[in-house]
Amino acid sequence: MPKVLIVEDEEPLTLLLRYNLEAEGYDVDVCMRGDEAEIRLRESVPDLLVLDWMLPGLSGIELCRRVRNWPQTEKLPIIMLTARGEETERIRGLSTGADDYVVKPFSVPELMARIGAILRRSKPAVVSSMLTAGDIELDRTTHRVRRMGREIHLGPTEFRLLEFLMQSPGRVFSREQLLDGVWGHDVYVDERTVDVHIGRLRKAINRGKARDPIRTVRGAGYAFNDQFADLVK
Secondary structure, three states: OOEEEEEOOOHHHHHHHHHHHHHOOOEEEEEOOHHHHHHHHHHOOOOEEEEEOOOOOOOHHHHHHHHHHOOOOOOOOEEEEEOOOOHHHHHHHHHHOOOEEEEOOOOHHHHHHHHHHHHHHHOHHHHOOEEEEOOEEEEOOOOEEEEOOEEEOOOHHHHHHHHHHHOOOOOOEOHHHHHHHHHOOOOOOOOHHHHHHHHHHHHHHOOOOOOOOEEEEOOOEEEEOHHHHOOOO
16 A cells, blocks of 8 residues: 555545545655654655645745755655645745645645656556565455466465565565554564564465575675666566
8 A cells, every 4th residue: 555644734625635546545644844754754755745735834845945955765755735825935835845846725536646757757666456576476456476377375464575575676674664554553562573573474475495585684684685686577
């Protein structure tokens, strides 16, 4: 599920956006203050940020500027929400780093279409129903995984773990990041649980002399081997 962080201090609008995004299958998180959103973004990077201009704690325009200066979020897609419709303000928002600029009041279906369009351009793997890397195919619609044409049976957690890693070949995720991305912020699980499920996943997908696509980075975490991902297209 694509992860969307909404940073908006108008609660009715936040509830409306959350309802519509979750109905479309997005994983939604919400912040109502700019300074809290800054902390959240340093802990975990979503697939897209919906950001209000006027926020308590830290303005949206300043948060946007800071996000663009962090290496881990410099390419994060950002949609700016604002009541400021003047051309100079739109230019300011876009020049600060926003990818799109939506003026309140706006059409929710239009915003949903803009979110989908940006994700298709910036992160096609996140919205695609089929992920393919090397000789592994993962179908999000049917929840089936195949390797060299042979079906692999995974538990729900191992499926989500493989899906999460395959979305970003080569990127190293810490155990804490994997816990947030696969288990969620609201679930307490010991970090050693990640090692257990990585072991189960490896056992399921690596049969015989099959090459292990999961790379262990000592002291850092795990990654889906980007060299493996390029073996077969």
